[in-house]
Amino acid sequence: MSKIESGDSELSSTAPPAASMSQLAWLFLKLGTIAFGGPAAHIAMMEDEVVRRRRWLSRDEFLDLLGAANLIPGPNSTELAIHLGHRKAGRGGLLVAGICFILPAAFIVTAFAWAYVRYGSLPQTSALLYGVKPVIIAIVLQALWGLGRAAIKTRPLMLIGATGILLGFLGVNEVIILFGTGMIVGLGKWLINRRTQGHHLFSPLILAQITTTAATTAPFGLWPLFLFFLKVGSILFGSGYVLLAFLRGDLVERWHWLTEGQLLDAIAVGQVTPGPVFTTATFIGYLLGGYPGAIVATVGIFLPAFFFVAVSGPLVPWIRKSETAGAFLDGVNVASLSLMITVTWQLGRTALVDWLTITLMVISIILLMRFRLNSAWLVLGGAIIGSLKG
Secondary structure: OOHHHHHHHHHHHOOOOOOOHHHHHHHHHHHHHHOOOOHHHHHHHHHHHHHHHOOOOOHHHHHHHHHHHHOOOOOHHHHHHHHHHHHHHHHHHHHHHHHHHHHHHHHHHHHHHHHHHHHOOOOOOHHHHHHHHHHHHHHHHHHHHHHHHHHOOOHHHHHHHHHHHHHHHOOOOHHHHHHHHHHHHHHHHHHHHOOOOOOOOOOHHHHHHHHOOOOOOOOOOHHHHHHHHHHHHHHOOOOHHHHHHHHHHHHHHHOOOOOHHHHHHHHHHHHHOOOOHHHHHHHHHHHHHHHHHHHHHHHHHHHHHHHHHHHHOOHHHHHHHOHHHHHHHHHHHHHHHHHHHHHHHHHHHHHOOOHHHHHHHHHHHHHHHOOOOOHHHHHHHHHHHHHHHO
C-alpha cells in the first residue's frame, strides 16, 4: 500500500479531532493571506489543511460541504471556509473561520486601493504571480486527485463528471451544470429505488429574492452602497467574470459611480491578491467612500454568505441520510470537481508559459504528493522565485 493510500485509510478509520477557536482563527488567517489563484486554489488549500494535515474531516465530508457551498449564491471558497468553521465549532466557528479568511484579503486590497488613489496606478505584481501560479496549479491538481477518488464512486458518476467537464469547456452556465447533474443523479437513484421518501432540497434562490430590489437608483451614499453589495452577495452565482457583469451594469452604466477603467482595475486587484475574489468590493468601496466605504462594501457582499451557510449547513447531514437527496449531492460533488478541472485548465494556459514554470509545477506536485510539504511554503517559494526572475 502506498503512503498516500495508507494516509487515506487512516482518515476514514480515526475519529476527527476537535478544533478550537484559536486553531480555526490561525488556519483561516493563514489561508486568507497566502491563498492566491481564485476559488479552485482556495478549495485545494483547504482540503490539504483540513483533510490531509489536520484530519478534521474525511474527504467525503469535505466534498459534501463543497457541494453545499456550490448550491448557494455568493463566494464559494469563502462559504466553504464558513461551512468548515461551522462543522468544527458551531455558530462561533462559522463566524471565526469566515471573518479570518476574509480579513487578510480585505486589508491587502485596501492597501492597494490607497496606493491607487494616491499614485493613480496599481503596484506591479506580475513577477510575483509568475512564480506563484505554477505552484497553485500543482496544489489544485493534488486536491483534484484526492477528492476525485472520493467523489467518483461508480462508473456512471465518472461518465457524468466527464460530461460536466465537456459542458464547462463549452461555456454552459455553472449553475445549470451543478443543479442539472445533481437532478440527473438524484432522479436516477429514485427510479432505481422506486420509493418516494421526502427529499425537499433547500433552495436559497427564494431567499435571495429578498434583496434583489434593495438597490435602487440613488446618488452615492454609504447606505445605497451597502444595499447594492448586499444584493450582489445574495444572488450571484459563478466566477469573477459574472461579478464583473453585475458591477458594470449598475456602477458604470446605470449610476456612473465608476469609470470603465476603474472597474477593470478593481477586478484586476481582486484577481491578483490572495483570499476571496469578492474583495473587489473592498477596493470599489474605498474608491467611492474611503475607509468607511471599504468597510460597508465588504460587509455588504459577504454578509449573505454567513446567512446562507447558517441556514443550509445543518441540512447537509440530513441530505446525506436520504438516499435520493444524497445521490443529488453526489452529482453536485462530481460537477463541482468538473468545474474545478475546467478552471484549472484555463489557469494553466496562462501560468505554464516556459520551462521554468513547468518545472516549478512538477517539483511542487512531487513535494506535495510524496513529501506532503505544506502548501504555504510552496507559495512562498514560488513568490521568491518569481520575484528573482522579474
